[in-house]
Amino acid sequence: MSLRRLQAIVMKELRQMRRDRITLAMIVGIPVMQLVLFGYAINLNLRGLSAGVADQANTAGSRAVVMDMTATGVIEPKVSARTPQELMERLRRGEISVGVVVPHDFERRRHEGREAVQVLVDGSDTVVQSAAVQLAQLPLDNTPRANTRPLREGTGQVAAGQISVVAFYNPERRSAINIVPGLIGIILTMTMVMFTAVAIVRERERGNMELLIATPLSRSELMVGKVLPYAGIGLIQTSLVLLLGVWLFDVPIRGSLLDVYLAAVLLIVANLTLGLLISTKAQSQFQAMQMTFFVFLPSILLSGFMFPFAGMPKIVQWLAEVLPLTHFLRLIRGIMLRGASLVELWPEVLALLAFITVMMTAAILRFRKRLD
Template identity: 85%
Template sequence: MNLRRLFAIVLKELRQMRRDRVTLAMIVGIPVMQLVLFGYAINLNLRGLDAGIADQANTAASRAAVMDMVATGVIAPAAEADTPQQLMEMLRRGEISVGVVVPPDFERRVSEGREAVQVLVDGSDTVVQSAAIQLAQLPLQGAAAGGGRPPQAGSGQIAVVAFYNPERRSAVNIVPGLIGVILTMTMVLFTGVAIVRERERGNMELLIATPVSRSELMVGKVLPYAAIGLVQTTVILLLGLWLFQVPVLGSVLHVYLAAVLLILANLTLGLLISTRAQSQFQAMQMTFFVFLPSILLSGFMFPFAGMPRVVQWFAEALPLTHFLRLIRGIMLRGASLWELWPEVLALLAFTAVMMTLAILRFRKRLD
């Protein structure tokens, strides 16, 4: 082995990496991104869960009990209701994660040592369910008014009732999310290399010479992969039902409509990447930068409520974040697509912006 020739090859590779901005970004960006995401943004100790309060007693003691629960930091009041039924509707629509019900005879129940407060929890997220259980250990200070014995912590006066996944099976929470994760990984990657592959094979010049418009070319690139995405959705749904008995409480049609929204959002994002990448390898590198934040910040692996506010703002820009709210709401809580309209609008807006940018970027590269 000639050390001089070996050194020349090493020098050539270093110079080539220096010219490849995407590779340089990955060398520094990947460790920085993982350090920030895992060390700062990821938090399993949930605080500030959105809670709805139905204080039917509306006395000084009941208000003090609610304030004690809020003081734990586990919940944060986000809505008020008159009845438990209203709280259940809020839970089903995903507006709150926890509902607190204080019955009209609150003080008598406390003085008798009976169940005095009921906490309704969206059990479709097992981490949220575990956090809410901490409230059951809170002692209620209200027995003195009724002349009874003050209850001790954990005496069962605060009952936590989990809906949609009372058995706390992880598969019920994970399988619907896997639809989004798999569609994000495959759809962005497929279209991320679409235009680059045409350029590398020499087909781009032929496409430019045809009467096909740029918009028609971009949309035509998207539609075949959309059908593939629906096939993947069907496979996951069937396997989830067969292997893990994951329910579909809502409309199957709405499940597919939600999947179509995510598929289109990811495909247009992939097209934008494809117009920016110089090679298929670069396209795959850029796809990784999209996939890693999506899987870590969307709420699939780690609870969204445990992330800092700034990170939550960033996560709102990711299609997977909105899809997870849609698919879990439809499959696990039986909500309709129209009840979750903010997430629908977010995905439609993302698709429109990404498609517009991809078409504009594609035009500039052809000039």
């Protein structure tokens, strides 16, 4: 082995990497991104869960209990309700994660040592459910800590003294019920973005793009026609995950199946338009896959699939709102687990439609510039 020839090869690779800005960005960007996300953005201690309060007693004691719960930092009251039914409806629509109910006879219940406060929790997110149980550890003024008692497992209810926590939609805290709907979004994000980004670049590498440009097709028709087949593939993947989730893990579909597929179509189109935009920037299939990884990593970490969204700093939450997977997870969990409809979850639908419009417009504009 010649050291001089070996050195020549090493220098060639180093120069090639220096000219490849995307590879350089991955060398530096991936460790920096992971360090920042895991060290700063990821927080398993939930704080500031959006909550609604139905204080039917409206006494000094009941207001003090709500203030004590707020002081823990676990909940942040956002809405006021008159009845528990109103809180349940807001839970179902995903407007709040926790509901606090103080009955009319709060003072009498408290003095008699009976259950005096009930905390309603959206159990479709098991992490939120675990965080809300901390509220049951608060003693009322006349309740000694020795009275703390857990109720039977599997009932979805935990009591400590005179405060009980009742979990809805997943009282058994089965992780599969929370994970399987989210997996639809993860799979569609990973495959749709990569397939589309690679497909356009592959045509350019094989020399087929010039032939397609010579046809009477407009650039918009060319790009839409390239991605439509992948939309069908995405629907097949959605059906496969749904079938296996229901068959193997008994995951419920409490909402409309049509709404489930419409939500999946929104995410599919959003990811396809993002893949198109990546394809206008990437020079090779390898670069397209590298850029896809930069999108996939923040999506899986910041969307609320793996780590609780409420535990992230505000600036990270604002960044996560740009990701289509964040809105899809709210849609799919709301429809499948809570029985909500697309109309009730309209803010997430509008967010995905806005993302599609912006990404598609940007992709078409960049595609025209590269071909002219």
